Amino acid sequence: MDDTTALGIFEALRSLEEIDRNIAGITAQLEALSPELFESERRMAELEVRAEAVAKRAERAESRLRKSERATKAGRETLKRLQQRGQEVQNLKQHTAVRAETDAARRNLEAAEDEQLQGMQEVEEAKAELSVLKGQLTEERAAYERLKSETSARRAELESEILVERDRRANRELRLDVDALRLYESVRGGKTRQVLAALTPDGVCGHCYTFIPKQRQAEIRSRSRLHLCEGCGIILLPVE
Numbered sequence: 001m002d003d004t005t006a007l008g009i010f011e012a013l014r015s016l017e018e019i020d021r022n023i024a025g026i027t028a029q030l031e032a033l034s035p036e037l038f039e040s041e042r043r044m045a046e047l048e049v050r051a052e053a054v055a056k057r058a059e060r061a062e063s064r065l066r067k068s069e070r071a072t073k074a075g076r077e078t079l080k081r082l083q084q085r086g087q088e089v090q091n092l093k094q095h096t097a098v099r100a101e102t103d104a105a106r107r108n109l110e111a112a113e114d115e116q117l118q119g120m121q122e123v124e125e126a127k128a129e130l131s132v133l134k135g136q137l138t139e140e141r142a143a144y145e146r147l148k149s150e151t152s153a154r155r156a157e158l159e160s161e162i163l164v165e166r167d168r169r170a171n172r173e174l175r176l177d178v179d180a181l182r183l184y185e186s187v188r189g190g191k192t193r194q195v196l197a198a199l200t201p202d203g204v205c206g207h208c209y210t211f212i213p214k215q216r217q218a219e220i221r222s223r224s225r226l227h228l229c230e231g232c233g234i235i236l237l238p239v240e
């Protein structure tokens with residue numbers, strides 16, 4: 001091949017590699033969109049589980065509270081009845097009996113009142129915690145929806161960018177020497193790896209620093225032939 005063609009080939013290869021790098025970069029951005037959404041979904045599920053547990057706790061505390069409220073009410077009635085009876089006692093024996101019953105009723109009432117107080121506190125705490133969790137859940141849901149619409153817009157944008165790059169690539173392929181293209185594709189191996197490297201002024205591969213024989217160096221510099229590095233298999237280009 002003559003010099004003009006070779007010059008064209010080197011440039012075309014550089015441009016092909018640039019396009020492939022662009023495609024790889026956009027693909028990586030596309031792949032990075034899903035983990036964020038997944039992460040938000042995971043946080044949402046976790047908050048839902050916690051909120052449900054706290055709601056159950058609030059429910060249980062509420063029912064204990066109702067029970068202790070009933071016990072307190074009953075205790076107060078019992079005490080009132082005993083106090084009335086205390087005013088109607090006829091003798092010391094009756095007085096002592098009513099007194100003992102009153103003491104016991106008072107202790108029961110105190111216990112029920114304590115429990116009621118504790119129940120009120122538990123209900124209050126559970127409700128406060130639940131309201132915080134619900135707030136967080138609302139925020140996370142909004143963030144998820146935002147992320148979802150953002151990512152779908154961004155996804156469409158990136159996908160169209162890839163289409164543009166693929167179109168550019170197809171164009172370059174058509175104008176590139178068939179053997180050069182085949183060589184490029186075989187070095188690339190279908191993967192996104194570096195395909196081209198410069199031959200440095202001191203005659204080594206710019207990628208793996210393997211020394212390139214003088215004859216080959218001359219051919220690369222004069223752009224008369226394409227050569228692969230024996231060390232890493234990359235296509236060597238002359239320094240511009």
Ligand SMILES: [Zn+2]
Pocket residue numbers: 205206207208209210229230231232233234
């Ligand atoms: Zn090399």
